[in-house]
């Protein structure tokens with residue numbers, strides 16, 4: 098992480114006073130005990146106490162906080178619920194965490210336009226809760242949906258089991274309000290299907306809190322499918338399960354969810370939830386089909402036949418809604434379930450072409466033996482989005498470092514077979530130093546020019562995503578207006 102600036106650390110009292118003027122009452126946390134809950138996010142291997150935490154309630158306050166921080170050279174780390182698995186919300190010792198937890202209201206549900214306007218601190222599941230009585234839901238469903246916020250989902254372009262058919266956050270986002278580091282408030286997109294000009298909404302989605310702070314979100318809501326049915330398919334080999342995934346997609350069937358778990362993950366989930374999983378299977382597919390009843394029945398039969406042709410020796414079809422939810426309960430609880438079998442785990446997130454699944458899983462098993470660390474695989478098989486969970490014990494000297502090296506090898510493997518470094522968890526600090534595996538210096542400089550256009554002082558969430566931060570002046574992007582140089586205190590190159 099960037100080395101803390103001693104001058105900023107020495108100005109803590111002044112910074113806290115200034116933030117308290119903007120957000121009075123209990124809106125600023127600065128006492129050591131109060132800062133503890135903000136030290137870490139879902140990537141709990143890393144922690145850092147922030148200088149202070151500010152919890153604004155209005156967009157005007159967010160704007161004033163950011164403008165003051167920019168004018169005073171103070172770094173800001175936006176934070177939703179802090180469930181990021183890539184360390185995106187990891188604080189900085191000399192930076193302020195800007196928490197959006199008080200932005201927790203559903204502002205409008207517009208059934209005519211099939212959208213909802215919500216504040217960024219509303220949980221993912223909270224959107225569905227607001228519209229389900231009318232038969233609607235919000236489709237992208239990260240497993241953390243009970244806790245993670247829609248603002249965090251936008252920043253990470255989050256996905257979930259239903260994204261194979263219904264798209265990721267970016268495909269379900271219609272508009273947002275964004276506050277830039279300068280304090281300027283901009284609106285991107287809206288209720289209409291398309292917006293003028295460049296697709297800035299697409300640019301901001303997945304920008305990991307580096308371009309602006311999202312203060313309002315407009316999302317698409319969908320009518321709940323008439324029927325949904327889930328199948329559990331157990332296979333004697335991982336290869337057969339992987340091949341069935343390819344067969345299903347090649348047959349033109351797009352399931353609402355197509356997930357895979359390997360044997361360690363199946364055992365952990367079954368012991369935790371008792372979902373009825375076959376504990377002796379080498380791999381389990383959970384396939385959900387949805388739509389009108391007749392279509393669902395037809396597709397279920399089709400998938401069942403494809404699985405049998407590949408040697409599936411365990412087949413269960415959900416007979417009612419309770420059973421369908423029970424099938425999913427094991428998958429949704431797979432991460433905490435794995436947390437019960439090892440003191441610590443790293444959840445990796447890489448994406449590969451579907452056809453490479455067997456090859457990559459075999460290599461992960463070899464790497465597991467090489468590093469002497471266990472691994473459980475749970476993933477969005479339909480999207481080729483892997484989540485190997487590397488098991489380790491942080492109390493044993495050297496295990497954390499071995500787990501990090503194992504994880505890095507898995508991500509390099511994903512890139513080597515034609516995939517990408519992340520599917521949905523973002524780059525954050527976790528994959529930052531691997532960015533050059535995928536992008537050359539020119540690519541990275543182009544990406545950073547975008548960052549400079551939004552945040553020329555590089556004050557918003559620094560230390561994340563980019564392996565090396567160049568000053569914007571270095572990239573030739575420092576704008577000089579009427580001879581007035583922005584950020585005159587920065588050394589020029």
Ligand SMILES: Cc1cc2nc3c(=O)[nH]c(=O)nc-3n(C[C@H](O)[C@H](O)[C@H](O)COP(=O)(O)OP(=O)(O)OC[C@H]3O[C@@H](n4cnc5c(N)ncnc54)[C@H](O)[C@@H]3O)c2cc1C
Nearest residue numbers: 177178179180181185239240246248249252255256306311
């Ligand atoms: C058990 C578990 C399961 C998970 N399963 C999934 C899954 O299935 N799919 C998936 O995609 N992810 C999953 N995640 C990861 C995580 O939940 C998502 O990345 C989620 O979107 C983070 O939301 P958050 O509110 O917790 O954001 P935070 O962790 O607080 O922040 C994440 C990033 O977003 C930025 N940010 C947050 N709010 C804003 C805002 N309002 N404006 C600008 N930037 C902002 C932060 O700076 C940070 O870079 C899982 C995490 C856990 C712990």
